[in-house]
Amino acid sequence: MIVVERIRDFLENELKIADARSLSPDLPLVQNGILDSIELLRVVAFLETEFSFTVADTEFVPSNLRSLSAMARFVEKKRAERPSA
């Protein structure tokens, strides 16, 4: 859940989305106009820096980024893929 909270922080503080705190984790963000195309790019750039991985174009798809919970699952998957140091 901590991942979802960090994304909420970003939405609230950087993208200035006023109701970021109360967004339901499963709400489709793009489909419902919470994120527009440019903001979606900024969220992906944030995930890359914040969680130290790169998002391939083939991963820039609705199933990974549709909602807060989809983003969190994607982050966990990317972390699991990373070879442990």
Place this chain on the structure above:
Amino acid sequence: MALSLVHLLERSIRTHPRRIAVSVPGGPALTYAELDRASAGVARELLARGVTRGARVGVLAPKSVEAVVGVWGALRAGAAYVPIDRMAPPARAAAVAENCAMAAILGSAETAGAVGAVCRAVPGIASIEIHPALPRGERTLPAALPSPNVRDLAYILYTSGSTGVPKGVMVSHGAALSFAEWGAWRFDVGPDDVVSNHAPLHFDLSTFDLFSSAAAGARVVVIDEETARFPMASADLLENEGVSVWYSVPGALRRMLRMGRLGDRSFPALRTVLFAGEAYPAAELRDLQRALGPGVSLFNLYGPTETNVCTYWKVPPAGSWDLAALPIGVDCENCEGVVVDGDLRPLPDGEPGELLVRGGTLMEGYWGDSELTKKGFIPDFLHPELTDRLYRTGDLVRRQADGNYSFHGRRDHQVKVRGYRVELGEVETALHRTGELGDGAVVAAEVGGPEGRDNELVAFLVAPPGAAGERGLEASLRRRLAETLPKYMIPGRFVFVAALPLTSTGKVDRQALRAAAEGAGKEREPR
């Protein structure tokens, strides 16, 4: 030729009843015969609920087959449809409904909440949910549907208004037809074509998708909001749905090229790509052209909502052009432009001036605002024997000797942000209405963003005496703006200053503000 948009549809229903008229990828599809029954059902329901010819009917639904059925249902009831941006705040939707005295709203299960909010804010609006699959209409009356004529309004599109309220651009069946038939003819749309519908319905690009397709008996593929914003998903659709004619803002194509692997795919069905709404960076357009190959023709279309498309430029074959900026092209065959100076005197080729347009696609005027309508038009002084009108676009252009126009900005405070048209005055009015400000002005600054250079709105604000901290004030202003303005109209940056700079004549020095905003604009690395 046809008498009205309804007439166009009815012709294709008769000629191509079994062809697909509208579909969504992986979702429902309706043939022309099915679209006939579904839209007639909606029309009869509207009539049964008291909607009369000329009434305004809102469409507030996600991009879907239902939404298209709703548009045709409203038109077949003899009403003008008014698409409502479902991403806009409820207060804005209610303002639109109230402004045009909407009689009914067509919605869907997904937008029931938003429709309910509008109906509560503006009493007396009938709310109807669109179910295209249900065989409707048999029980209702009357049997015959009204047949609109060329002078009846087909739709009203609301755009940013400089005085602080959105303004409703009224388009008649005659004007809508002039564009739809021109589009079908110019781009040779036929019954075998599959036309994309990328734009939302409240954006005038969608009128080509819906109506030129209907004119041709072609199929329109409706792209939902999510697919439209994920480049890989849009590119998958372009490849897999057999799209032959694509139309969108440049941004969508640029993202598909950069992140949708267009160069690695093949598009055997694709033959024409149209774009409009903002300038396409020339170097990127050359990359797109190479990726799509020589079998695809590209066109840059231009025109404000008030004229729909009025000029077009066919992109020359790859390798044969190296322009730094694209022209907006030559007059459409159903329009004529004239470039004038500040005293409305025609200028010779090569001289920069305002573009005036006459022709078949011109709007009737702004809903409920005869003053603004009067300002938008002047009598056609070139043809004094006619009672024709010229629309003042407010765009500064130059006509070259070959008839192509080049674009050189605006003569007022209208700007484009991510392809959306924004009147800075509307944003400023909304800021002042909060009552939380000493003074303020909004400028569009060209800054580096994730997509390359684009306009960003920057608000310069003077806090009132005794105001709490700037952070708190900014947060409060953002909250208040979000109640009435769509996202793209809310400034990206708020800059607090002691006083606004003034010119020697005492006006706010917008040039100085823009220079300050561009100087301070932090560059973001393009992805």
